């Protein structure tokens with residue numbers, strides 16, 4: 196095992212798959228010279244310079260052209276720069292990419308990836324801080340990967356680069372510099388397989404991305420009080436691993452769902468509803484949800500900290516479920 | 520340019536086949552046999568016909584909500600088209616798309632499109648693929664006058680110009696975007712003038728003259744195949760029918776339509792053919808009869824086909840799994 200950063204893991208995945216598959220190419224704003232705003236493409240710079248393109252600030256074409264390029268036999272990886280700017284070209288995603296296969300009765304292989312940073316960073320404010328993965332879970336037609344570690348980032352992204360369906364990858368800004376172990380040998384992580392990041396018996400916390408780390412921190416604190424938390428990292432939201440979540444809830448009988456995106460209508464509500472439909476009798480308490488307060492992400496540090504959840508928010512909800 | 524008889528008769532036959540398909544679709548819609556909406560290409564047949572005569576099977580097009588003519592001219596199967604209009608399981612999209620979403624990726628039709636200007640970014644992407652694959656294929660992206668007022672048009676032309684992509688942007692200026700006249704909504708008199716802003720050639724052509732369309736598209740296609748980049752072509756035409764079948768048409772009067780009908784492309788080309796001595800009455804008759812028969816067969820095929828099983832609505836979202844059950 197070696198230790199690499201989250202962004203290096205993405206770069207390694209790209210490099211390995213680009214070597215294997217000459218149809219993979221990538222484009223977006225500000226990527227070809229500095230390797231992306233977070234440097235993830237540094238490993239491919241100089242090696243595949245003809246397959247990494249800087250583009251005009253034309254989001255509808257950045258996304259829509261990925262559909263055309265994939266129908267014409269390529270595997271485009273289009274960067275959205277910031278999740279917030281998915282909205283700028285959203286019609287190409289929601290009306291074209293996500294609908295094409297279905298509305299044409301299954302025609303074409305839409306092997307394309309949309310990827311880029313989401314989530315909060317240090318005071319990026321409302322137009323550079325959003326987590327909007329729920330929207331893509333709500334609208335049918337795209338697979339969603341939300342990695343939390345370098346290991347998951349690399350394994351999931353390599354799978355995405357071989358998939359024959361559209362994939363959107365949300366990379367949390369606060370994770371890019373995070374290091375973690377990644378094996379020397381090649382590996383792939385299948386979609387729809389959650390990962391138990393920490394086993395426990397008292398309460399299940401289902402989470403993704405940055406909130407995996409906040410949940411692990413919460414579990415360390417709670418362990419001091421004798422509360423044993425199981426942290427389940429979904430890793431992909433479409434598909435999401437219902438079996439593993441149900442299994443975990445049947446063991447712990449308690450569930451908290453933690454995400455950075457807004458609590459109201461966030462994907463946690465979908466998980467909660469499914470669990471109460473399919474495992475109602477196993478629950479010993481209400482299902483609680485952790486999410487951002489239902490306002491935009493504000494600028495000033497104390498405001499941002501108040502709105503966005505962290506490990507304390509997870510601790511609070513766990514206490515409520517356990518009534519302690 | 521000199522053309523042989525067979526070539527010119529080919530234009531005539533394609534236009535007549537499109538016309539017959541459209542007349543039948545209109546009739547069936549008015550008889551309430553077809554669900555949804557139908558946008559007719561009547562009066563605009565010369566554009567798809569003249570343009571497509573320059574394309575190979577492996578060339579791509581993106582089409583529009585008014586796309587039946589593009590499909591037929593690119594070589595689509597009219598049985599599968601008609602079955603799709605009926606919503607039958609034998610249709611191009613197995614009943615999931617209808618008129619506005621017909622596609623045939625196997626012959627390079629990357630979709631009709633229910634979103635105005637939705638096809639332009641897709642065409643640009645296909646153009647990028649061609650360039651990266653170092654092929655000499657081209658893409659023709661059809662779009663309306665109304666579509667040229669969407670951001671996607673402007674992003675696509677700039678992008679295609681910057682990368683010198685083999686994309687021909689073929690504007691079908693039929694004077695209306697649903698109820699709105701192009702002059703009321705558009706900053707330029709000629710949509711082709713917008714090419715200047717993107718540093719690419721902009722050409723105006725009489726969209727009701729099939730040979731003229733063929734020739735300007737040929738020039739653009741030749742340029743694109745040899746690495747010369749994109750062209751914007753504005754084919755001026757007129758939408759003879761309502762925006763959709765059933766349109767109350769409150770925005771113009773009958774006399775204007777009657778006047779424009781004098782210039783409709785099929786009878787115009789027919790006169791040319793007669794003047795040139797390239798067609799006889801008997802040949803003309805048989806082309807019309809064959810087209811009528813072809814469309815009759817298509818209707819038969821569609822009516823005999825089954826509706827899809829309701830549960831099949833849960834298929835075709837993804838390649839690798841069903842995608843609805845989690």
Ligand SMILES: Cc1ncc(C[n+]2csc(CCOP(=O)(O)OP(=O)(O)O)c2C)c(N)n1
Nearest residue numbers: 585633634635663664665666693695696697
């Ligand atoms: C983005 C979008 N806005 C509005 C509509 C509704 N709509 C369908 S066709 C149309 C007019 C399109 O005009 P034009 O591009 O000139 O094409 P034409 O119908 O004349 O062939 C409108 C407004 C739509 N389908 N998509």
Ligand SMILES: [Mg+2]
Nearest residue numbers: 663664695696
């Ligand atoms: Mg129009």
